[in-house]
Amino acid sequence: MARSYEQGCHIARALDVLGERWTLLIARELVAGSRRYSDLLEALPGIGTSLLAARLKHLEQHRVVRQVTLPGPGRTAAYALGERGEALMPVLAALSEWGGGLPDTPPGYADNPVWSIIALRLRACAEAASFGILTELTVGGTTVWLQGDGERVRMETGPAPTNPGLRLTCAKDTFYALVKGRATVEDALSSGQLAIDGEAADGQHFFDLFRLPRAA
Amino acid sequence: MARSYEQGCHIARALDVLGERWTLLIARELVAGSRRYSDLLEALPGIGTSLLAARLKHLEQHRVVRQVTLPGPGRTAAYALGERGEALMPVLAALSEWGGGLPDTPPGYADNPVWSIIALRLRACAEAASFGILTELTVGGTTVWLQGDGERVRMETGPAPTNPGLRLTCAKDTFYALVKGRATVEDALSSGQLAIDGEAADGQHFFDLFRLPRAA
DNA sequence: CGGAATCCTCTTCGATACTG
DNA sequence: CAGTATCGAAGAGGATTCCG
Numbered sequence: 001m002a003r004s005y006e007q008g009c010h011i012a013r014a015l016d017v018l019g020e021r022w023t024l025l026i027a028r029e030l031v032a033g034s035r036r037y038s039d040l041l042e043a044l045p046g047i048g049t050s051l052l053a054a055r056l057k058h059l060e061q062h063r064v065v066r067q068v069t070l071p072g073p074g075r076t077a078a079y080a081l082g083e084r085g086e087a088l089m090p091v092l093a094a095l096s097e098w099g100g101g102l103p104d105t106p107p108g109y110a111d112n113p114v115w116s117i118i119a120l121r122l123r124a125c126a127e128a129a130s131f132g133i134l135t136e137l138t139v140g141g142t143t144v145w146l147q148g149d150g151e152r153v154r155m156e157t158g159p160a161p162t163n164p165g166l167r168l169t170c171a172k173d174t175f176y177a178l179v180k181g182r183a184t185v186e187d188a189l190s191s192g193q194l195a196i197d198g199e200a201a202d203g204q205h206f207f208d209l210f211r212l213p214r215a216a
Numbered sequence: 217m218a219r220s221y222e223q224g225c226h227i228a229r230a231l232d233v234l235g236e237r238w239t240l241l242i243a244r245e246l247v248a249g250s251r252r253y254s255d256l257l258e259a260l261p262g263i264g265t266s267l268l269a270a271r272l273k274h275l276e277q278h279r280v281v282r283q284v285t286l287p288g289p290g291r292t293a294a295y296a297l298g299e300r301g302e303a304l305m306p307v308l309a310a311l312s313e314w315g316g317g318l319p320d321t322p323p324g325y326a327d328n329p330v331w332s333i334i335a336l337r338l339r340a341c342a343e344a345a346s347f348g349i350l351t352e353l354t355v356g357g358t359t360v361w362l363q364g365d366g367e368r369v370r371m372e373t374g375p376a377p378t379n380p381g382l383r384l385t386c387a388k389d390t391f392y393a394l395v396k397g398r399a400t401v402e403d404a405l406s407s408g409q410l411a412i413d414g415e416a417a418d419g420q421h422f423f424d425l426f427r428l429p430r431a432a
Numbered sequence: 433c434g435g436a437a438t439c440c441t442c443t444t445c446g447a448t449a450c451t452g
Numbered sequence: 453c454a455g456t457a458t459c460g461a462a463g464a465g466g467a468t469t470c471c472g
Contacts, residue, residue, distance in 0.1 A: 009331035014315030099230030115225035
């Protein structure tokens with residue numbers, strides 16, 4: 001059993017489950033879809049193999065994470081968010097928002113386009129669930145797909161499983177600027193850094209739902 | 217310098233500052249108003265004096281916490297939330313909400329009415345700032361006062377500094393039930409477990425703003 | 433080969449004692 | 453009252469080995 005603060009306070013109880021090192025970063029990775037053990041090891045350099053196994057076991061016990069079997073050949077085992085993991089979105093969203101207010105990232109820090117995609121997705125926890133169009137999003141060479149089902153947004157890494165209704169492609173730095181609110185969709189489109197493949201109206205709807213900045 | 221994940225991701229950057237043991241619980245304490253060093257030691261049993269000093273120093277550097285001088289005789293030094301600490305409210309609110317969904321608290325855990333008051337206050341980050349009436353709230357013998365100034369809610373532990381416009385008194389277990397959504401204001405009032413001292417309309421307005429459950 | 437337990441070293445934590 | 457100093461215990465990081 002993990003160390004506990006032994007306080008009835010809901011914040012303390014949450015931190016009993018989530019507060020140890022690496023725990024919330026594992027959850028962050030799973031926001032972008034299911035991941036194999038080795039995917040997580042790669043995404044979290046420094047974690048150490050036994051610690052990752054211990055954290056996953058702990059999170060599984062608390063239904064933050066659940067094991068899934070990946071489709072396709074190989075029947076690979078992987079991890080995805082469980083019920084309590086889905087409920088973590090607001091926590092991760094608040095942390096992401098707060099972290100965005102910190103001074104600029106020091107040099108040498110790792111950089112992964114999927115983190116910005118996750119930040120985008122976390123900003124629209126509830127509203128974006130209504131966006132039912134299968135959308136493929138490519139940022140700086142990283143591709144994910146997402147689709148709302150009315151209740152939540154499903155998101156996975158990799159190309160869309162069927163032909164997407166909307167395909168968005170964006171240069172990495174432009175996407176960072178969009179998510180940080182330092183550039184507008186119109187500028188990104190006209191400079192060719194952002195491209196919409198599909199109905200233009202669907203693209204605009206996507207930008208609105210995920211609160212990307214529009215021209216002033 | 218504390219250990220860092222060295223990832224540009226905003227969530228990881230936030231956790232670099234907030235993710236170590238005890239850090240967010242220090243912030244939680246300060247949501248209920250300024251605290252002296254010894255107050256914090258008492259509120260966080262197990263923390264160890266050097267660790268508390270180290271955490272406070274670290275949080276001060278990141279402007280999550282700032283030092284203040286308490287009014288009144290003694291000119292006691294104390295700690296309060298800094299700019300980034302005020303911005304932490306949504307993070308703490310999300311954690312509190314998530315922690316409320318966990319299974320019931322195991323026996324033996326510490327219990328403090330102020331934690332429920334904090335949970336209440338965190339639920340109404342923005343809206344409640346408009347509640348300008350100086351309000352004194354007593355739950356199970358713990359008294360705090362709070363007042364909105366249009367921008368944020370100010371809250372301090374202890375009796376109100378001047379004559380409050382509204383005074384609410386509630387039995388501990390009833391207040392817990394109200395905050396958890398397991399009881400209604402009307403039931404609590406009619407059973408005498410909750411009492412309003414002041415304009416009845418102000419009390420109702422307070423309950424609405426802080427989303428206490430009303431009769432079905 | 434991917435998934436995980438073992439071993440060892442280093443860092444962090446917790447408790448007590450001590451100081452301005 | 454507000455911290456610093458110290459030290460044993462627990463946790464984390466890295467390499468290697470084991471299992472399927």
